[in-house]
Amino acid sequence: MQIKSAEFVISNSEVSKCPSDNIPEYAFIGRSNVGKSSLINMITGRNKLAKTSGTPGKTQLINHFKINKNWFLVDLPGYGYARVSKTTKKEFQSFITDYFKQRRALICTFVLIDSRHSPQKIDVAFMEFLAENEIPFAIIFTKTDKLKPKAIAQNIAKYEAEMLKDKFEYFPKYFTSSSTNKNGKEEILNFINSINKDFNSGSL
Ligand code: GTP
Ligand code: MG
Numbered sequence: 001m002q003i004k005s006a007e008f009v010i011s012n013s014e015v016s017k018c019p020s021d022n023i024p025e026y027a028f029i030g031r032s033n034v035g036k037s038s039l040i041n042m043i044t045g046r047n048k049l050a051k052t053s054g055t056p057g058k059t060q061l062i063n064h065f066k067i068n069k070n071w072f073l074v075d076l077p078g079y080g081y082a083r084v085s086k087t088t089k090k091e092f093q094s095f096i097t098d099y100f101k102q103r104r105a106l107i108c109t110f111v112l113i114d115s116r117h118s119p120q121k122i123d124v125a126f127m128e129f130l131a132e133n134e135i136p137f138a139i140i141f142t143k144t145d146k147l148k149p150k151a152i153a154q155n156i157a158k159y160e161a162e163m164l165k166d167k168f169e170y171f172p173k174y175f176t177s178s179s180t181n182k183n184g185k186e187e188i189l190n191f192i193n194s195i196n197k198d199f200n201s202g203s204l
Contacts, residue, residue: 001193004068006044011061013095015102019064024199025072025105026192029096030112031122032056032078035142038179039112040065040075043188050075062099071196072105080122100135107204108136108195110188115141115152115176119162128167139174140188145181152176 009019028036037050037059049065051058056078063075076096100106109130113123130137139159144152160171175191177184198204 001068001189003044003046003189005066006046006049006068006073007066008049009064009066009072011063013061015062015098018062018099018103019066019072021066021072022105023066023071024107024196025064025074025103027074027076027099027103027106027109028112029076029109029126030078030142031080031114031120032058034078034112034114035177035179036078036112037075039110039140039142039177040073042177042179042182043185044073062095071192074106079126080120097129100130101133106135107199108138108192110140111137112140112142113159115144115155116147118155118158124162127163127172131168137172138191139172140184141174141176143178143180144176144183145178 030036033056037052040050041047059075059077065073067073111127163171175184175187
């Protein structure tokens with residue numbers, strides 16, 4: 001899929017104020033600093049569309065970007081940022097959980113996981129939350145430029161084992177990505193394109 005246009009639409013902290021266009025929406029979530037905003041820039045080929053930073057906690061709001069005039073990419077704040085207060089964490093939780101529970105247009109969520117780490121409780125717990133609320137999601141293992149393919153495969157296998165151990169019956173669809181060398185761009189865009197087609201044909 002070619003990205004012909006990518007426009008910032010609105011930032012806000014209230015789901016009720018998110019755009020009301022009835023078009024498919026894809027959200028990017030994961031720990032602070034995992035590379036959500038960078039990935040949005042990489043797949044759209046627009047380096048400055050979403051704001052990125054080496055310091056965790058850069059993205060603070062729900063940010064809507066309209067792509068090719070007929071679907072949304074949504075950049076969200078990260079979870080698990082140790083330096084914010086408990087109150088801020090709680091506020092963040094309700095704001096983000098409201099988005100996931102109430103956003104009807106949300107057709108698929110991408111949960112970003114740093115490919116360098118073994119399974120983290122907070123990521124598994126977040127995916128359980130999505131599954132419990134019947135919110136479709138796929139995983140994207142990020143920053144693959146920082147690791148050898150064998151080590152990436154080992155970490156993914158550990159995730160699979162961890163998730164299948166308990167709550168999950170199958171391992172979700174997953175991708176690998178690097179915003180540095182553009183690994184994953186085509187696969188992620190093809191996946192979005194196929195869902196958009198199903199949506200537009202009425203089969204979703
Ligand atoms: P918050 O908005 O703070 O939650 O972070 P985020 O998940 O949006 O991360 P962001 O895209 O801002 O990237 C965080 C840092 O990781 C930045 O310094 C990026 O340059 C770096 N980064 C992101 N993706 C990659 C990647 O694929 N490879 C490498 N090497 N660095 C990356
Ligand atoms: Mg961000």
